[in-house]
Amino acid sequence: MSYAKQKLKEEKVFKDPVHRYVHVRDTVIWDLIGTKEFQRLRRIRQLGTTYFTFHGAEHSRFNHSLGVYEIVRRIVDDVFHGRPEWNLDDRLLSLCAALLHDVGHGPFSHSFEKVFGLDHEEYTKLIVLGETDINRVLSKVGHDFPEKVAAVINKTYENKLVVSLISSQIDADRMDYLQRDAYFTGVSYGRFDMERIxxxxxxxxxxxxxxxxxxxxxxxxxxxxYQMYWQVYFHPVTRSAEVLLSKTLHRAKELYEEGYSFAHEPVHFKSLFDGECTLIDYLKLDESVVMFYFQVWQEEEDAILRDLCSRFMNRNLFKYIEFDPTEETQKYTELEELFRRAGIDPDYYLVHDSSSDLPYDFYRPGIESERQPIYLLMKDDVTLQELSTRSEIMKAISGKRRTDHKLYFPVDLLRDESSNRTVKRKIRNILEIYRK
Amino acid sequence: MSYAKQKLKEEKVFKDPVHRYVHVRDTVIWDLIGTKEFQRLRRIRQLGTTYFTFHGAEHSRFNHSLGVYEIVRRIVDDVFHGRPEWNLDDRLLSLCAALLHDVGHGPFSHSFEKVFGLDHEEYTKLIVLGETDINRVLSKVGHDFPEKVAAVINKTYENKLVVSLISSQIDADRMDYLQRDAYFTGVSYGRFDMERIxxxxxxxxxxxxxxxxxxxxxxxxxxxxYQMYWQVYFHPVTRSAEVLLSKTLHRAKELYEEGYSFAHEPVHFKSLFDGECTLIDYLKLDESVVMFYFQVWQEEEDAILRDLCSRFMNRNLFKYIEFDPTEETQKYTELEELFRRAGIDPDYYLVHDSSSDLPYDFYRPGIESERQPIYLLMKDDVTLQELSTRSEIMKAISGKRRTDHKLYFPVDLLRDESSNRTVKRKIRNILEIYRK
Amino acid sequence: MSYAKQKLKEEKVFKDPVHRYVHVRDTVIWDLIGTKEFQRLRRIRQLGTTYFTFHGAEHSRFNHSLGVYEIVRRIVDDVFHGRPEWNLDDRLLSLCAALLHDVGHGPFSHSFEKVFGLDHEEYTKLIVLGETDINRVLSKVGHDFPEKVAAVINKTYENKLVVSLISSQIDADRMDYLQRDAYFTGVSYGRFDMERIxxxxxxxxxxxxxxxxxxxxxxxxxxxxYQMYWQVYFHPVTRSAEVLLSKTLHRAKELYEEGYSFAHEPVHFKSLFDGECTLIDYLKLDESVVMFYFQVWQEEEDAILRDLCSRFMNRNLFKYIEFDPTEETQKYTELEELFRRAGIDPDYYLVHDSSSDLPYDFYRPGIESERQPIYLLMKDDVTLQELSTRSEIMKAISGKRRTDHKLYFPVDLLRDESSNRTVKRKIRNILEIYRK
Amino acid sequence: MSYAKQKLKEEKVFKDPVHRYVHVRDTVIWDLIGTKEFQRLRRIRQLGTTYFTFHGAEHSRFNHSLGVYEIVRRIVDDVFHGRPEWNLDDRLLSLCAALLHDVGHGPFSHSFEKVFGLDHEEYTKLIVLGETDINRVLSKVGHDFPEKVAAVINKTYENKLVVSLISSQIDADRMDYLQRDAYFTGVSYGRFDMERIxxxxxxxxxxxxxxxxxxxxxxxxxxxxYQMYWQVYFHPVTRSAEVLLSKTLHRAKELYEEGYSFAHEPVHFKSLFDGECTLIDYLKLDESVVMFYFQVWQEEEDAILRDLCSRFMNRNLFKYIEFDPTEETQKYTELEELFRRAGIDPDYYLVHDSSSDLPYDFYRPGIESERQPIYLLMKDDVTLQELSTRSEIMKAISGKRRTDHKLYFPVDLLRDESSNRTVKRKIRNILEIYRK
Incomplete structure (x- = not known):
């Protein structure tokens, strides 16, 4: 029998707290899970720094990837199977793309990507198409199979139905992470009736x-x-930890570029700093490695790097206030100046950060990423109607983007009156930092 | 107001998936949670290698420690408070001991303790009594307060009632971990009616x-x-990962002692290898650090260390068969010899491992650790009766120890017929390894 | 000690699937639960005919009343207690009103009220103030206490804070029934984070x-x-059963008024039919009694009563189509005429029914019932802001009433071609009833 | 296509709080659910009088019957399907038997059967084989199909595998009711990992x-x-309500036999009292009917009937003490005498009741009902081993019967000192009734 059709002698299951069990019958899927590139996802948290806010959020992308696979498996095997609109040849492709859609993520993806100009989608492509165990497994299915898997993940695959299972306004990726992140954080908001969907x-x-x-x-x-975005993903404490992480990476990069002599050399980061991080370098990066460096850098000579690492390790985060970037630019400039006078480098210690979300939108030509709307299938089994034309609630919120701006800073340093007492008081007044 | 009685201006809560919320009102508790020694527990998993079997089991000891604190808080504040048998002075002591009972745990505690002869209770004592942030907080309560906390955790405190809340056959520690580990693994066995208890x-x-x-x-x-022990804690796949971990540490230690020249020096392990791990050394160890070394040691010259590390990182675990140590010693000796002939070092690749549990026992003088039985309080509110005298089920299982032995080995090496083909076949026959 | 302050020797608890436990410490509450008027709520379902759609929805108003009490108890004892804005004298009053808020409900309230022009709030008042066990308990607290309890339930009590706990856009009544109805039906929509609220x-x-x-x-x-209203409360199958119930009661009333000679006399209904239902009569009515009559009336001579009762007992419900009352009046008139010609009385067998909900609204003077908006308390602990001024989502849906109209009819009768074949076909065409 | 194989055009689902959804695809099953005999199960509670103890336990046998069907459906369609030991012809038979296994239950089955010497299995047979809608549906499958269904339910069917799905020490019936009763009562004990089973x-x-x-x-x-039996099913308060129910039925029967002239004639009970309850009579009985009579009999002239009915309606239950029937016969006789002297008829007001359970047993020839043990299938896929030979825990509890005896009596009557003061005091002393 061809490798693509090969089944395990007995179905394997993974006990999963969200979906009860994840079922694997295909040898291809089983082999992919066993590759070292996929196992690496165990060392990358699903929610980055969120565990500093919700201590339960310590789950990994390995966890989530299995979940997305399981949802797609249920859709294609239990619902799509046998329907004329569904091409059975796309089954294995959909399962592989679901399983591997996050395989290119690095440690604390969000921050790393911003600081080092990386793109996890680019690395996903490299992992699927490059010299990896994953590529070896996929190539056994067919010589052009890796290309197809990469195309689905990168949304360029011609069959948009397959793409939509993994990337759309209502896809298996989102359905898994909302439920999973709700489960592990313990918040109740992420629940919805997936069985019905x-x-x-x-x-x-x-x-x-x-x-x-x-x-x-x-x-x-x-x-x-919507609720998960504002309650969990954009939680200001999580964002504060993100800010700290970014600034730490920035500092290390800056020191490296200045020729600073590290007590503990940033071996694993060098190619990142140099902007030439190969696939091999990239795959060696995981959150253990990052945490290791932050641990040892607590003893570096550079006061800023030392301080930032120590804050991150010991969860000594920045505090925040609301900030209106359109009205308060002058306030920001003034604060920058005051920080400098107080001996606190504003480049690292005064951070403006914003979050923004659009819960749902229909297609608006030329606007944003021209997102594909959600369609309802009417009773005649033919007509499609866009969600917000049928739902008052959805119509009400469509296209309503919400943005939130905050200013982050270290209260402890500003309260330390052993130096620059007057200017710090002034800063505290502006930032509304009062007695504990 | 004295520091011991100081309350936060507003109650702080942690969202907890098991207890919904963990409530903190005491400044002392809040300050303890903020110490770097307590935050370090975020980097130590509650269940060591169990995440290789149950992928959800990625939660940390930080998580669990808050949970034990919350249970003790509910007991002392909601139930014991106001009863004549309860001394209000023991309240804060109980809360602190609950929160800190696991603070001395190192990375992958079980394996580390066995391989390096460590004792986490000893380090707990050092952390509570030594030069640490935790000690500084506790000392503010009273000069003998750290000693008391250490005594409760080490079960030597004079008020046995307080000790029993954290260490007995039914204590807050167990009540939290059973529920928490069940929640994160997704198995249903750990549930019981804690609200009723x-x-x-x-x-x-x-x-x-x-x-x-x-x-x-x-x-x-x-x-x-009982169910959690056999379904989760003693799961043979988890034990297989434990075996791998122990053997890896053993190999590194042996190489170090032999003077092997590491490509990546085991800086963080040296004092462990030398048997003189100070508190400062110990506190720098966490699971990120261990994983970092395992990562880089995949490129060491020593074939065994390289192989073991790579197996651990990529979850390429040993397989197992049942093993009866009383009847099958000869078989073991024979296998050892055959492994040597096959060029596979049995010291690292043929491992006998056993697990054992006693679900409940009443007090039997001189036997085992003379465990304190569970007592029922009769309707007269005075008489105590030992649990198994009232419960048929408990009587039936009291003192029934169950032990399980297994033999672990690497199937892939034994299947590789590029060398020592005949002897490997012989081994495979004995170990009942058949075609996939 | 005064009866109002009397506590039970030991707290009593009710095991509750929604709140885990309902706790009772006050003798007054315990005594109220024991009255026969309160126990009667066990014989009245919380959701009327909903169990025909969601088979789990068989729970009673007894269940729900305990739940509302428990939520109010937690609010006043755990949150309000000790705050200057809270008058401790209102505590017992709030608890009693919460417990008794539904005590005036009759069997299948909604239908009974509409058909017989009853008002459960009126009967609540009679039960609280009249010659009942409940009144005897309340009067022991104070001679004007029953009046106060009735005032809170009827929203006329002067302290609007107390009223708002039981009757407002976010009150204990709604918080309990959303969760409880979700639990018993098994739908996931009713969940929200009450602990946080x-x-x-x-x-x-x-x-x-x-x-x-x-x-x-x-x-x-x-x-x-919003979701519960459209998914559960307004479910068209539930409404279909309601329609049937109303029509059955109508028929019995009509027959009674016409002097029809019942094989089984409607003893328990007579005073209802006569419009002079006393409190004593009312308290004898419960859903067992109604079901008993429907059971025996399956053998009445009147074909319509017999048929309607049998349909209700055996869940042989009407089917439905969407209906637009503004555009389709002519269609309705035509159908009425056709039904008559087909020998099917449209007064009983062609029913227009509508549902309507307003998820949230702020105060609009003079409009509808001038509902009290939900206020948010700002960080300064003083300023109040109306919910929809702070929440984009709430602003989007405020005042958006949704109404839904349906036409109900018996498909089986219309399919029966043993008589009036042609006209029935015509009807079926209009109603879009095709082959099974 | 034959009726036996006919499928619904689109799968129907019932939202079920325990199994999420109950799925129906077979026309036969859909038609059976629609019969009036099956719909009647909505008017019979699954747990009889348990709702007096656990207020959530108001769910019906309709509920449970769908659940048993769903479990059997999953077993035969998802697990057995395609295995050589499974005969596909038994599929529909298993589903029908599962759905209908409880269809012969009457109101408050346990009490009714004891008092009137009924046997619900006998009525099940009559319903399946007699002139009923259910029989009409089953007969359309095949002329001997009703006989087969009855045989499976009555455990006489030749294929014991099919029987064991519904009646054995681990069957779909028990698996559903444990989970369902746990869900509706809210106790946590009934949970186990059915997915794994x-x-x-x-x-x-x-x-x-x-x-x-x-x-x-x-x-x-x-x-x-085991836990559900002792925590829920044998709960002494539930048994107290059972005792009351039985005594009420006894009293009504006795009065009828004595020729007592009822104000409200026991029309629906007559054939029961006469011991000649036909199927037609039986099907008219449901819990609404029983409750109706209890309601109206609160106004009968006979003081005992009036009192017992009123107690049942208003949950004014008997209290209880432990009772040892082997040692305390004399005490019982003495109490009987004293009750008579106190003017309280001991036949109705002094009741000895016992409960007994055997959690698990292996086959013991000639003992009890020679129950079929549970077998484990060893790894070789051939060998069977009886559960208790492999499980220490099961071995420990096998055959351990636990019995519990209680004496029930009305505390209020015994406390009423308006008459027979001295003898009542004596009784109270013996029964250990002290001041409230």
């Missing part, structure tokens, strides 16, 4: 659509997503 | 006891514990 | 308000409510 | 067996069952 999802040419009878479950999913 | 727990001179009306909840807790 | 609720002069930090939990509650 | 169940000639790897899940199920 899986009962009403249907294959159509350009994308997966949803029977009208499941509209309320879809609405509920959108609202869950 | 907290309703029937009562303070008595020597220990906490349980109103007879809650007997079934106590039985259920014991059975949950 | 209870943490941020604060007493203010005119009503309970919510700290701004809990805004998202409040939003989530509103969305849960 | 369904993964390891295998068909064998004489019965369903369980792969050894699932042994712990089976142990856990047995322990759950």
């Amino acid at each position: 899986l009962r009403v999802i249907r294959p159509r040419e350009e994308q997966a659509v949803f029977k009208q009878s499941g509209m309320h479950a879809v609405e509920d999913y959108i609202m869950s997503r | 907290l309703r029937v727990i009562r303070p008595r001179e020597e220990q906490a006891v349980f109103k007879q009306s809650g007997m079934h909840a106590v039985e259920d807790y014991i059975m949950s514990r | 209870l943490r941020v609720i604060r007493p203010r002069e005119e009503q309970a308000v919510f700290k701004q930090s809990g805004m998202h939990a409040v939003e989530d509650y509103i969305m849960s409510r | 369904l993964r390891v169940i295998r068909p064998r000639e004489e019965q369903a067996v369980f792969k050894q790897s699932g042994m712990h899940a089976v142990e856990d199920y047995i322990m759950s069952r």
